[in-house]
Amino acid sequence: MRRIKLPGWIAIVLLLVGIIFGVNKVVAKVLEESPESDEPKVKVVDSSVYPGLNIKTETKETDLYTLSVSQPYSGIKQINKPIDKWINKQKREFTSGLNKSKEMLEKNDFRAHLNIQAETKKIADKIYTLELQAYQINGGANGITKMKSFVIDLNQNKLLKLEDVFQLNEESVKDIQQLIIKELHSNQKISSYIFDDMVKKALDNPEELKWSINSKNVTFYFDEYEIAAGAAGAIKVEIPIKKIKPYLDEKFAKKIDVKVPEEEKIKEEEQHSKGPEKLDPDGKYIALTFDDGPHPKVTPRILETLRRYDAKATFFMLGSQVEYYPSIANRVGEAGHEIGNHTMNHQDLTALGINKIKEEIQESSSIIEKATGRTPTLLRPPYGASNENAEQAANHSGTPIIMWSVDSLDWKSRNAAAVKEEVMLNVSPGSIVLLHDIHPSTADVLRQVLTALEKQGYQMVTVSQLLELWDEKDIGPHYGE
Structure with a gap:
């Protein structure tokens, strides 16, 4: 019998190892495919309460700093990329500041911090808002906070832009x-x-x-x-x-x-039923008033601008105008503005007898009430012309006479820039401002006027609110302050 030399033994060992390894692979494959395997197949389920979105948190602590970063992510690269970019930018800024302040931190035995928080809100099916807030402090007296937001639509697999x-x-x-x-x-x-x-x-x-x-x-x-x-x-x-x-x-x-x-609807209904809120005696208020309307084109524009600024005003309406445009008059009231009486036909009351004045007031009041469901409680005489007869007629109808302390002269200039200048030069707390909702130039400038007034801290209220603030209950005339 021939003896096997060393090279032969090596070949035999390698062959046996190969056979064993191959058998193990086959057995493993069989076990994997066998329905009787002890390890059942596990289906991966997205357990996030925000389907399609998950979050991971990175924390780190050293003698020099602590770091905690919550990072939302999805399975969509174009969504993850800008989120990752912003978070990485905060990390780089933190690291840069850390390197600059290292000696100071070690000297004062103070640790720097970086904390990035994420708040997620669902606004519709697979549409989410992410609000990221990064706070970092590198040893100075104060830290700094930065914010970033993302609106994600996973139905379209994209980040939504403002447009x-x-x-x-x-x-x-x-x-x-x-x-x-x-x-x-x-x-x-x-x-x-x-x-x-x-x-x-x-x-x-x-x-x-x-x-x-x-x-x-x-x-x-x-x-x-x-x-x-x-x-x-x-x-x-x-x-x-x-x-x-x-x-x-x-x-x-x-x-x-x-x-x-629904809660806001209820609050609005309660406010409407209770009437205007009482004013703070220390507040800065003025009353904008609009005469001679309603106008089919100008009044709606003015209403829209007032709505956008959440400003309230008083509209002194002519009965002859309301008769033609009752729906617009009603819109004024429905928007929460005050409706006053400007008589039926805009006549100079000082040229009329007392019975005719009463007729002018009553006829207009009836038409306004029919159109809006509201009885006017204030009277503005046309041209601001009043005398003893007018005051008696106003007293008879229970409607205080309201004049003005600032005339915008919009009826005269018909120029937007001139109107703004006139108002802003003369307005002061408690002013009653005369405007007209029949001139397009007034509608053109109203936004600029409201912006300028708000910057100076004014709040626009109704004439009745001012009268209540001043505890004025007589017929007047009232001019404002």
């Missing part, structure tokens, strides 16, 4: 900007810190705005120091959906089923 959600024509953009400005200045906690030039710069680039939307609000985000002093911090401006609904893209509005919440 996907809003009608971005020139007029709509201006109106949305004004809504933001108004909200900023009405917030007493931050209004004193706001820099108007920085706000204008931020709003001049709508495509750069940070925003989100849900069924109740549209929110605009501004980083710390972006539009205000640091004491204001990062700023959120929330616009109620009912105010911004007219500017939403119709298709998108249907997707998210925008409605005025």
